[in-house]
Amino acid sequence: MNSQTSKVYLFIHVICCVKNKEPLLTKPVRTVLFAHIKKNAADNGINVLLVNGTEDHMHVVVQMMPTQNLAQIMKSIRTESAAWINESKFIKxxxxxxxxxxxxSVSPSSVKQVLDYIEKQEEHHKTKSLDSELEVFQKIQI
Structure with missing residues (x-):
């Protein structure tokens, strides 16, 4: 298979927290921020399938290309979005x-299920804390 016919399905589910898990991302801020992140990522060749979250964290699902590096993608998203929030003065x-x-990593067959889960973040966190959500990741053993 040559590079022109390669099909790459690398899906990554990322969770980023606000510094000190402060509840700074109010609903109005999240609405504009998440739309901005998705558009800015696309403008920079990053395929963000979905961004959603609550007051203290966000979930991002990225479809990575073979030449991309997750650390660089997340640095780009976080650095640019924090600068944008601060320049826009959305938060004091x-x-x-x-x-x-x-x-x-997310299996291609599970992408829809993960996107559904992320879509329902506000509802999900009415009964489950961010810490309990992150604990699940600590328990994964390979």
């Missing part, structure tokens, strides 16, 4: 993302 205080992030 300085906005920052946590340094690290959680990332999981």
């Amino acid at each position: 205080n300085l906005f920052e993302w946590e340094e690290g992030f959680a990332a999981l």
